[in-house]
Amino acid sequence: MVNLNVNGRAVEVNAAPETPLLWALRDELKLKGTRYGCGAGMCGACTVHIDGQAAFACQMTIGDVGGSEITTIEGLSETGDHSVQQAWIAEQVPQCGYCQSGQIMRAAALLARNPRPSRQEIVDEMSANLCRCGTYPRIIRAIERAAQEG
Amino acid sequence: MTVDTIRPTRRGFLMGSGALSFALLASGAATILPAGAEAQPLPDGRVTAWVTITPDNRMTIMFGSAEMGQGVSTSLPMIVAEELDADWSTVASEQVSSDPEGVYGNPMAGGVLFAAGSSSVEGYFTYLRQAGAQARQILIQIAAAHWDVPAEEVTTHRSTVLHGPTGASMTYGEVAALPDPVWPSGEMPEAELKPRADWAIMGTDVERLDIPGKTTGAPVYSIDVELPDMVHAALLLPPVEGETPTLNSDAAARAVEGVVDVIVMDHAVAVLARSFPAALAGRDALDVGWTETSPFRMANSADELVALAEAADDMSADAVVWESRGSGPADFAAAGVVTGTYTTEHVYHAQMEPLNAVASVDADGMGAEIWLGTQSQTASILIAAAVLGTTPDRIRFHAMQMGGAFGRRTVFAREQMRDALLLSRASGRPVKVIWTREDDVKNGWLRPATVQRLDAVLDAEGYPTALRHRIASPSIFQFAMPDRWNPETRRDLLVMEGAESAEYAFGTFQAEHVLLPRQSRLSAWRGIGWAPNCFARECFLDELAGRAGTDPVSYRRRLLAGSPRALAVLDAAVEMSGFGTAPEGRAHGLAFAGYKKTLATGVAEVSVEDGQLRVHRFWAAIDPGMVVHPQAYRAQVEGGILFGLSSVLRERSTFTAGQIDQSNFYDYEPVRIADIPEIEVRFVESGEPPSGGGEIGVPMTAPAISNALRRLTGEGSTRLPFPAQQA
Numbered sequence: 001m002v003n004l005n006v007n008g009r010a011v012e013v014n015a016a017p018e019t020p021l022l023w024a025l026r027d028e029l030k031l032k033g034t035r036y037g038c039g040a041g042m043c044g045a046c047t048v049h050i051d052g053q054a055a056f057a058c059q060m061t062i063g064d065v066g067g068s069e070i071t072t073i074e075g076l077s078e079t080g081d082h083s084v085q086q087a088w089i090a091e092q093v094p095q096c097g098y099c100q101s102g103q104i105m106r107a108a109a110l111l112a113r114n115p116r117p118s119r120q121e122i123v124d125e126m127s128a129n130l131c132r133c134g135t136y137p138r139i140i141r142a143i144e145r146a147a148q149e150g
Numbered sequence: 151m152t153v154d155t156i157r158p159t160r161r162g163f164l165m166g167s168g169a170l171s172f173a174l175l176a177s178g179a180a181t182i183l184p185a186g187a188e189a190q191p192l193p194d195g196r197v198t199a200w201v202t203i204t205p206d207n208r209m210t211i212m213f214g215s216a217e218m219g220q221g222v223s224t225s226l227p228m229i230v231a232e233e234l235d236a237d238w239s240t241v242a243s244e245q246v247s248s249d250p251e252g253v254y255g256n257p258m259a260g261g262v263l264f265a266a267g268s269s270s271v272e273g274y275f276t277y278l279r280q281a282g283a284q285a286r287q288i289l290i291q292i293a294a295a296h297w298d299v300p301a302e303e304v305t306t307h308r309s310t311v312l313h314g315p316t317g318a319s320m321t322y323g324e325v326a327a328l329p330d331p332v333w334p335s336g337e338m339p340e341a342e343l344k345p346r347a348d349w350a351i352m353g354t355d356v357e358r359l360d361i362p363g364k365t366t367g368a369p370v371y372s373i374d375v376e377l378p379d380m381v382h383a384a385l386l387l388p389p390v391e392g393e394t395p396t397l398n399s400d401a402a403a404r405a406v407e408g409v410v411d412v413i414v415m416d417h418a419v420a421v422l423a424r425s426f427p428a429a430l431a432g433r434d435a436l437d438v439g440w441t442e443t444s445p446f447r448m449a450n451s452a453d454e455l456v457a458l459a460e461a462a463d464d465m466s467a468d469a470v471v472w473e474s475r476g477s478g479p480a481d482f483a484a485a486g487v488v489t490g491t492y493t494t495e496h497v498y499h500a501q502m503e504p505l506n507a508v509a510s511v512d513a514d515g516m517g518a519e520i521w522l523g524t525q526s527q528t529a530s531i532l533i534a535a536a537v538l539g540t541t542p543d544r545i546r547f548h549a550m551q552m553g554g555a556f557g558r559r560t561v562f563a564r565e566q567m568r569d570a571l572l573l574s575r576a577s578g579r580p581v582k583v584i585w586t587r588e589d590d591v592k593n594g595w596l597r598p599a600t601v602q603r604l605d606a607v608l609d610a611e612g613y614p615t616a617l618r619h620r621i622a623s624p625s626i627f628q629f630a631m632p633d634r635w636n637p638e639t640r641r642d643l644l645v646m647e648g649a650e651s652a653e654y655a656f657g658t659f660q661a662e663h664v665l666l667p668r669q670s671r672l673s674a675w676r677g678i679g680w681a682p683n684c685f686a687r688e689c690f691l692d693e694l695a696g697r698a699g700t701d702p703v704s705y706r707r708r709l710l711a712g713s714p715r716a717l718a719v720l721d722a723a724v725e726m727s728g729f730g731t732a733p734e735g736r737a738h739g740l741a742f743a744g745y746k747k748t749l750a751t752g753v754a755e756v757s758v759e760d761g762q763l764r765v766h767r768f769w770a771a772i773d774p775g776m777v778v779h780p781q782a783y784r785a786q787v788e789g790g791i792l793f794g795l796s797s798v799l800r801e802r803s804t805f806t807a808g809q810i811d812q813s814n815f816y817d818y819e820p821v822r823i824a825d826i827p828e829i830e831v832r833f834v835e836s837g838e839p840p841s842g843g844g845e846i847g848v849p850m851t852a853p854a855i856s857n858a859l860r861r862l863t864g865e866g867s868t869r870l871p872f873p874a875q876q877a
Contacts, residue, residue, distance in 0.1 A: 033367015096219030098553030134789030
């Protein structure tokens, strides 16, 4: 049993401390928006916020993050209206959608830290996340939009 | 396509929801399922019909092609809604999971549920317009009967029926709530459908219906499905195709906390556990031996490339003629014949959602409920029935939206679904099978390597009077769709399509396929044959243009002079890119490429800095006939261009002694955001019926980049991926 703080709530997870955070979120806490893509920290489909910083949920255990504030896509906003989510709709970013939770979480963490990122800063940050459908041009536009309108 | 008539027992389905539903029968006739006294709960919550309208004036439109990111959950309903004169803001859409009545299949795919080859909008276009038009006629006739006026006087506008002479009007929802059943039918001639100029929904950039959910993590893919009592399965798969396991010991695996069972299968050893991490830990603890007798132990991708090159050059090797035009055989052994050889290596799909399936087999072992992401619901249901030795009516199938597919989910074998079924039957519990990314990479069904040799006999000005396009490759079709392979004709459209060069006037022309035995599992990959085949041809044509001392645009203009559509996209791409006016240190390259009826020209702007190829900009002019949903089509083209770029820069699967050498995204890395160019897409509509956009971005991209590199450095790439020093 491990105690976690997820999306502003204290929760108990009935799993061993060495359980990857990704699978605890998905299968124990039923927060399915955090996706499994590679399990190797290479694709970013599992990106969540740990104390506000973008992090790969597949690369940490629940024992690692017991004292941290964990935010998943489900907790990014109450009603799906975070400026990044709104920009993602305005720019019609997603195709298959599978990587997009992770893309949005990384973009939101970037803008929280750097509200007016340059094009190069956006590209540098978002290079951690893969999108096989090729939504990258729209991801850049959406982040620029969120920075302007957010 | 044959269809059963709608059974009367279904009339009651919609009544329970107070809704109207319309089904388009294969004859083109429509049937109405009216609200009435026979109220019944919806069986499985489903209705076999295209359109459902509820009294609150909301409507749900069904779509047959599976959503894998290409946007069919919006674009197909747009087609119905257009002819229905619907208020688009009232429309929701719903995926079709199965089609026992044969109503929902794609006419272009033999009437089955099969989403592949950019065929959805093209295949369904007329059929769905007729469905929408007939639904509209039904609403008009119900309203006319209710008002007791001639139906000819009733019109529609944005989900409202109107009677001009009396000023009466009702919303479609109000019509749907009327009690009187009406049973009109009859053909809806294509000539009575709306012309392009009257489109109000098609051709506009409505927002995709699936996008809001995809910004909140809400979508449910098959990997997200959970059932009571479900267990997670990790499979220890054979190191080499076809080998069988011997279980030495599962004691350590069974000792892992959470492991429920270890099941030895013919082709794998499965660990079932209460969580996926526990299943993986159990798998790691297995002690398993393998037969190590697979003939694929002899398979090496490097050797295969050598064998393909030898076969391409060996004119005594048996070749299947794919396409032949012109006036008889040409002498390709004569002096002055120009030859070019191009090589494309194996590539892997890398869809972001690792392959998986969920199955719950019935207690009698002769039926099941299945959740699967698949490009063909029809084929998957048939496969499932065959696995269980049962009939398709015992398969309750849920077609889930897919986290990408790109051809990997078309193949007529679905290993994860098969294994979920077998394990559920063996364990008596619902089972979710997930392949890890490593499983997915190492058991990929690859696009095969090709070696392509082009020979041209040239006239005095350097233009071909004869051209031969000879492709050495194993057959995808024979392996991936064996039931449909014709061993007599050996025509493999998955390898050969795109080699026709149909728009070019080459004089005598022949495309031919030298088939070698496969050395790996194979399937189609986005762009299918068109991507490697257009790469070879378009690079070769730039070589020929250079030899002729002619620029690549006017060289192609002369060869494409018989195709106004081809010239239009060529000229548009030249104009939008300012072809040939690249900034200092950069160069432009161009390629003309088609995908079936869609034509395109791409222009790449590249530089090489510190030995690194960089694609700065890419312009694409596309003729898709007409565009149903421009912004989604544009997204498909952008994605296709980035797929093509990825095949240029890094993508390569290799195998040694039958084992794929790569493991995960650290050694098989698709393009990242830092790699991408600025992309500009322009539509050049010819007014032909709509043709697909899923593949068209891919074929033009690699040759345009290679041709740009050639103009910059004097040497293009004859290989995909480009050699490392260039890429």
